[in-house]
Amino acid sequence: MSESKISTSQLAKLRECSAKELFNQLKRAGYINRSDESWVLTEIGAKFGGEYVQHSKFGQFIVWPANLLIDEQLSSSKHLSATQLGERLNLSAKRINQLLSELGWIQKTDQGWMVTPTGLTHGAQQKVDSESEQHFVTWHETVVRNKRLRQSVVEYRGQDADANATNKSFASFQHKFAAKHRTLDGHYVRTQAELIIDNWLYMNGIVHAYDRQLPIEQDQLSDFYLPSGKVYIQYWGDEHGPLSDQEIDRVRQIYQQYQFSLIELFVDEIDKLDQILPSRLREYGIHAY
Structure with a gap:
């Protein structure tokens, strides 16, 4: 384990709150996401100092700086549907889903769009329509600023990719x-x-x-x-x-x-x-x- 970093449970004790409360706060801020079996560190969480460690007894888990900053503005961010994300990027929901699929963040199945492990690292949430029972994916609002998604939009539109190179x-x-x-x-x-x-x-x-x-x-x-x-x-x-x-x-x-x-x-x-x-x-x- 990184000497200067501690587990989420240890961080919760340091902040005098329950581990469940801290996990939920980190999830709202987009620092972590939930898969079927475990917590997933997102790219946003990694930027704020989160990292995976492997323990011989407890397996893989996430550690954080003891002085971790949880951005309150990110915590208030909402999740966007493909339609809402498309409105932000001036593309149709269909085209957004195609680009997200090409990036490997979602995949098309008979049940609808399913999130991939990579999609979880970008704040994706798996949803099911209560009426049609079709699956769809929503996204943490910060994905709008993701440079790889924006690069894909630029390349799809045929705009000057060199001028927008990262x-x-x-x-x-x-x-x-x-x-x-x-x-x-x-x-x-x-x-x-x-x-x-x-x-x-x-x-x-x-x-x-x-x-x-x-x-x-x-x-x-x-x-x-x-x-x-x-x-x-x-x-x-x-x-x-x-x-x-x-x-x-x-x-x-x-x-x-x-x-x-x-x-x-x-x-x-x-x-x-x-x-x-x-x-x-x-x-x-x-x-x-």
């Missing part, structure tokens, strides 16, 4: 490692191995995005994103060979932290995609030709 390091990265290899579907990728992966996906009829920003606050690109299965493909190599163990561990931790589905490919697997990828993709409901 981090100029992306531009310098892409300049340093220029994408010079043109794939069959018109993507430009940086390495021969990425070209082989991209062409394999295209020839097998699998819709995919290349160099997709992960839908999180920090800047981290994924190699490939397959929206139909909400799964990412990460190739652990570049034009110089395998990546370092430290870099692989760093990126893996990001995927694990946000519970993103991940398929990993290594340098020695590139010439075995026909044997490797179909079974790995089927785990996420994706079937290759």
Whole structure:
């Protein structure tokens, strides 16, 4: 456990209130969210110093700075439906749900829209219509300011994405490692191995995005994103060979932290995609030709 941080129960004792009362206060402020089984730390909560720790006896739980500030303005925030969120961002509810689905925060089922584990980290609440029994999702008001959602809106509208970029390091990265290899579907990728992966996906009829920003606050690109299965493909190599163990561990931790589905490919697997990828993709409901 972080030496300077304490559990929610310990923080409640320090503030002379019940743990239940503090959990509810943190939930209203959007610092934590509730899944079926446990409390989930949101990106807002992480910004205010919350973090997960793993305990040998008690498992995973959230710790906070002893002097945690709970923003009262956030506590008064209301939850927005897709229609209300669309009004804030000047898009229809249908388009908002499509963008949220593409980000991997919700998914469409026969029962309606269902929140994903990633959606919980952005303050989503699962709801059921009492009359139609259809499921839908509402959102903590702070999602309106989420930079990844706003970036998706900008990109969807075809506005100047470069002018609205959140981090100029992306531009310098892409300049340093220029994408010079043109794939069959018109993507430009940086390495021969990425070209082989991209062409394999295209020839097998699998819709995919290349160099997709992960839908999180920090800047981290994924190699490939397959929206139909909400799964990412990460190739652990570049034009110089395998990546370092430290870099692989760093990126893996990001995927694990946000519970993103991940398929990993290594340098020695590139010439075995026909044997490797179909079974790995089927785990996420994706079937290759």
